[in-house]
Amino acid sequence: MMLIYVCIIYIMMLGVFGKLVYIMVVKGEYYSQKALDVQERERRIKAARGKILDRNNNVIASNKTVCTVSVIHRQIRDTDAVIKMLCEELDLEEKEVRKKVEKVSVREKIKSNVDKEIGDKIRSYDFDGVKVDEDYKRYYPYSSMASKVLGFTGADNQGIVGLEVKYDKYLQGRDGLILTPTDSRGIELDTALEERVEPVPGYNLVTGIDINIQKYCEQIAYNALGAKQANYVSVIVMNPRNGEIMAMVNAPEFDLNNPYSLTEEFSNDTSGKSKQDLLNNMWRNQCINDTYEPGSTFKIVTATAALSENLVSLDSTFNCPGFVVVDDRRIRCHKTTGHGSQDFVHGTMNSCNPVFVNVGLRVGVKKFYNYMDKLGLLKTTGIDLPGEAGTIIHKQKNVGNVELATMSFGQSFQITPVQFLTAASAIVNGGNLVTPHFGVEIRNENNETVKKLKYNEKKNVISKDVSEKMKYILEKVVAEGTGNKAQVEGYRIGGKTATSQKLPRSARKYIASFMAFAPANDPQVIAMIIVDEPQGVYYGGTVVGPLMKQLYENILPYVVK
Structure with missing residues (x-):
């Protein structure tokens, strides 16, 4: 009998020993961490988000020090005094504050993004149980400048739209930690025993934006917006050689420091849309998110295709009686009395629809689509902004003579402004299709280059000879043709105007x-200006020509070397 008791005790001891081995060896790390969790309170230290800089190292997105105010219920000695102070300093309702202060929890956040001055004042009261941690809030020193390009961040400092989200992995730093020892009741002990893991700030993004050019563009856009009572005015300024974008404006812009406050245009909206839908529209970048019929500016693509295939020469002659008939469709010229006999150069200078219908039909559907593809017009550009829209176009097999005729002068399909400007760059830069972009390089906090950003480029999508011919023709358009209002004394400028009718055509x-x-x-510089639904006179050369002249008068002495 005694032997049985001894065996039972021995087995129980083995079980206890085995359990101890399991706890100490197998689960040792787990229970050690559990002990630390009881003995230490962990608080995050947010890392400073990297800055966004313009091409001249001017800061266009930075950080502002703010505070997060929180309370630890078990440490509070004078509940009413704490509630009263927090209500007064943070401008909060007593009911809301009391609920949080009296809640039995490890730590309760009262308010975040508190101005540092107020945070310092709350800290100076030295109330037990009231904690003030410094934090960062994104700050945009130029408020609404390039708002639809830069984008903004959320409460957690993560990028939401624009460059902020596109380059989030570089801009975001690595958060630090404060490990504060506590007793068994969870009350923090001497802060001198705190352990800190310091945060690592994010990298800086250097862009091709030039704030001087951006400001000129915004001034021009807002003046036109008011004068023509337009829906919006967009401006893009780019280096056609490498695709670096120096400015992009979509007026009206919005306040980046208050991105959830509707601007006047949207706050007065009576369509019944939800606030979120209105915000989405307010944040929308028309240069890349919206498509439009390019109209006569697209004639440069038709001309490029025809010259490349030797289907026309500069002195090829055409006759314009004021219209052209394709199958059963009568397509008129903007000059209803006709341009009469003219060569190809003058047909382009006059932006004559019958000339380009004739040329487009010579090119044919297959080659027309082939050149659209070569010039990047059948796919997105790859610009470093989220949400780029794609081309809306007929399937090639469904294109007949009438469809091809209207496409030849920029109707019955839609592209984005940045797509068109990229194609135009290839036509005038010698035939290289570049990728439009803002990001240039990534730098660390010591201003040392970490990474140079690279973008795709397709060489020789058209020949240099055709590019030279197109530059000659387009300089004539500005010197003597429909673009003559954009002339700037002392500079040679080429370009093309457009007046495109929106759908439905009946709305005029x-x-x-x-x-x-x-x-x-x-x-060295290429620009695009779009005025949506100008009131009164609406012709591209008349409305936008003077705007382009103002833009180039301001920036050419600054840009052209």
Whole structure:
């Protein structure tokens, strides 16, 4: 009997020993961490988000020090005094504050994104149980400048739209930690025993944006917006040689420091849309998110295709009686009395629809689509912004003579402004299809280059000879043709105007646009201005020509070397 008891005790001891081995060896790390969790309170230290800089190292997105105010219930000695102070300093309702202060929890957040001055004042009260941690809030020193390009961040400092989200992995730093020892009741002990893991700030993004050019563009856009009572005005300024974008404006812009506050245009909206839908529209970048019929600016693509295939020459002659009949469709020229006999150069200078219908039909559907593809117009550009829209176009097999005729002068399909400007760049830069972009390089906090950003480029999508011919023709358009209002004394400028009618045609609403580059013989800058639904006179050359002149008068002395 005694032997049985001894065996039972021995087995129980083995079981206890085995359990101890399991706890100490197998689960040792787990229970050690559990002990630390009881003995230490962990608080995050947010890392400073990297800055966004313009091409001249001007800061266009930075950080502002703010505070997060929280309470630890078990440490509070004078509940009413704490509630009263927090209500007064943070401008909060007593009911809301009391609920949080009296809640039995490890730590309860009262308010985040508190101005540092207020946070310092709350800290100076030295109330037990009230904690003030410094934090960062994204700050945009130029408020609404390039708002639809830069984008903004959320409460957690993560990018939501624009460059902020596109380059989030570089801009975001690595958060640090404060490990504060506590007793068994969870009350923090001497802060001198705290352990800190310091945060690592994010990298800085250097862009091709030039704030001086951006400001000129915004001034021009807002003046036109008011004068023509337009829906919006968009401006893009780009280096056609490498695709670096120097400015992009979509007026009206919005306040980046208050991105959830509707601007006047949207706060007065009576369509019944939800606030979120209105915000989405307010944040929308028309240059890349919206498509439009390019109208006569697109004639440069038709001309490029025809010249490349030797289907026309500069002195090829055409006759314009004011219209052209294709199958059973009568397509009129903007000059209803006709241009009469003219060569190809003058047909382009006059933006004559019958000339380009004739040329488009010569090119044919297959080659027309082939050149659209070569010039990047059948796919997105790959610009470093989210949400780029794609081309809306007929399937090639469904294109007949009438469809091809209207496409030849920029109707019955839709592209984005940035797609068109990229194609135009290839036509005038010697035939290289570049990728439009803002990001140039990534730098660390010591201003040392970490990474140079690279983008795709397709060489020789058209020949240099055709490019030279197109530059010659487009310089004539500005010197003597429909783009003559964009001339700037002392500079050679090439370009093309457009007046495109929006759908439905019966509404008689228009988009006036102008693409121009300079110097015409060796382009260093290319720009696009679009005015959506100008009131009164709506012709591209008349409405946008003077705007392009103002833009280039301001920036050419600054840009052209």
